[in-house]
Amino acid sequence: MNIKSRLTLLFTMLVGSIMALFCLSIYFFYDQYRENQFYSFLNERGQTIAQLVEGSTGLSTDDIEKIEKENNTVLQEEDITIYDGADSVIFSSGRKHFGLSKTLLSEARAGHEVRTKYQHKEAIIIRHILQDHRKPWVIIAIAQDRQGMNQLNRLREILVIGWLLSLVLVGVAGWQFANDAIKPVADIIDQVNKISAGNLHEKVTVGREKDELALLAETFNQMLNRLEIAFVAQKNFVSHASHELRTPLALIMSEADLGLMKERNAAEYQDALKGIWAEAREMNELVSRLLELARTDEQAFRVTFSKIRVDEVLWQAKASIQQKNPDYEVHIHYNKIPDDEEQLKRYGDESLLRTAFMNLMDNACKYSGDNTVNVFLETQNNLIKISFKDNGTGIAAAELPYIFDTFYRSEKTITKAGYGIGLSLTKRIINMQGASIEVESVPGTGTTFIIKFPPF
Numbered sequence: 001m002n003i004k005s006r007l008t009l010l011f012t013m014l015v016g017s018i019m020a021l022f023c024l025s026i027y028f029f030y031d032q033y034r035e036n037q038f039y040s041f042l043n044e045r046g047q048t049i050a051q052l053v054e055g056s057t058g059l060s061t062d063d064i065e066k067i068e069k070e071n072n073t074v075l076q077e078e079d080i081t082i083y084d085g086a087d088s089v090i091f092s093s094g095r096k097h098f099g100l101s102k103t104l105l106s107e108a109r110a111g112h113e114v115r116t117k118y119q120h121k122e123a124i125i126i127r128h129i130l131q132d133h134r135k136p137w138v139i140i141a142i143a144q145d146r147q148g149m150n151q152l153n154r155l156r157e158i159l160v161i162g163w164l165l166s167l168v169l170v171g172v173a174g175w176q177f178a179n180d181a182i183k184p185v186a187d188i189i190d191q192v193n194k195i196s197a198g199n200l201h202e203k204v205t206v207g208r209e210k211d212e213l214a215l216l217a218e219t220f221n222q223m224l225n226r227l228e229i230a231f232v233a234q235k236n237f238v239s240h241a242s243h244e245l246r247t248p249l250a251l252i253m254s255e256a257d258l259g260l261m262k263e264r265n266a267a268e269y270q271d272a273l274k275g276i277w278a279e280a281r282e283m284n285e286l287v288s289r290l291l292e293l294a295r296t297d298e299q300a301f302r303v304t305f306s307k308i309r310v311d312e313v314l315w316q317a318k319a320s321i322q323q324k325n326p327d328y329e330v331h332i333h334y335n336k337i338p339d340d341e342e343q344l345k346r347y348g349d350e351s352l353l354r355t356a357f358m359n360l361m362d363n364a365c366k367y368s369g370d371n372t373v374n375v376f377l378e379t380q381n382n383l384i385k386i387s388f389k390d391n392g393t394g395i396a397a398a399e400l401p402y403i404f405d406t407f408y409r410s411e412k413t414i415t416k417a418g419y420g421i422g423l424s425l426t427k428r429i430i431n432m433q434g435a436s437i438e439v440e441s442v443p444g445t446g447t448t449f450i451i452k453f454p455p456f
Helices: 003-055 061-070 102-109 146-193 212-261 266-299 310-324 350-367 422-432
Strands: 079-083 089-092 114-118 121-128 137-143 306-309 329-334 345-348 372-380 383-390 436-442 446-453
Touching: 003 079, 003 089, 003 121, 003 137, 003 146, 102 114, 102 121, 102 137, 146 212, 212 266, 306 310, 306 350, 310 329, 310 345, 310 350, 310 372, 310 383, 329 350, 345 350, 350 372, 350 383, 350 422, 350 446, 422 436
Parallel strands: 329 372
Antiparallel strands: 079 089, 079 137, 114 121, 121 137, 306 345, 372 383, 383 446, 436 446
């Protein structure tokens, strides 16, 4: 069942239930009203007959009934029986007397009105106070409210038919209501179906105010913006990677062509092979960096973190970078060593985190005039802060927003060896660890990269 049908069904059931409850309430209260009215009529009839009997001298029962019939006040199938103070029947308008127990007679004389049913008829037992203050009489009046029941049955038919017709109207109105409610969703679906990888710039619009569907469309547009940025980044990545790989490949092919153009001596062949080997090594380094970048994206979805000591990973990175580049100097400074070693632990991937630290150390040493980087480790309020400070020329403020983009290289670093991948890779790794990375730089005084690890 689709949403439109479900909304229609739920709306119809809800309104139908409310209307049914309303109709039942009308029927119930009208039945109570009819019953109270009829018992009032019975009470008046019993008291009227009792007054006639009390005031009659020389009138028989037939005479009293004749007087009542001439006044058109006799109820349907009416039977009235009167008991005197000695509990003897002194008047009966029916063919038989209705015997009452001593308990009912006593209860009625005490002033309690007894209402009951007798063979689908209403019956009332009341007392009659005599003018001469003798012991009260007891009256039992029985009659059938045929007119009231006919009106009640007619009301029931009207309510049932009206409820069924209203249910049909509610169903139609519910369908229109659901159609109007779902229409913006259908419009969104139609617009989304028209969006593909080639037109991610298209936006989803909803012709309404700021309701939930408008917020949904806005959220979807934000997702499209992120997808568009990802597609552009992927396209740029492929373009830059192709460009970076094409340069060493072109040099390798040139060296090979020169070597094959004519016969050369062994020394010339060795020079050519050395050139090819150097370019192949550069290309291998680039491919390795690209694989690391791709592997980082892949591991972001399946990496399993464990509790590691950040300072130990930092020392491992220092040892690795100095082993790889003996000319580099890495100085690690502790502001204050915490007494509790748990303050230096975080959940993360040790291998990836070591790679990120090595990239920052390598960049800092590479762009420092003395190949030196100072690393400051601090713990404040359960926050681990690591700063990598170089002694280079710094980065211009206009270039700072782009330094973490893949393949981006500033004008001052374009002459240095590199591919513009290290910082992009580092940022992804740091973000995977749940940490953040910031950069502060003043041209002429150097650059500082700051990593902050939040508490567990």
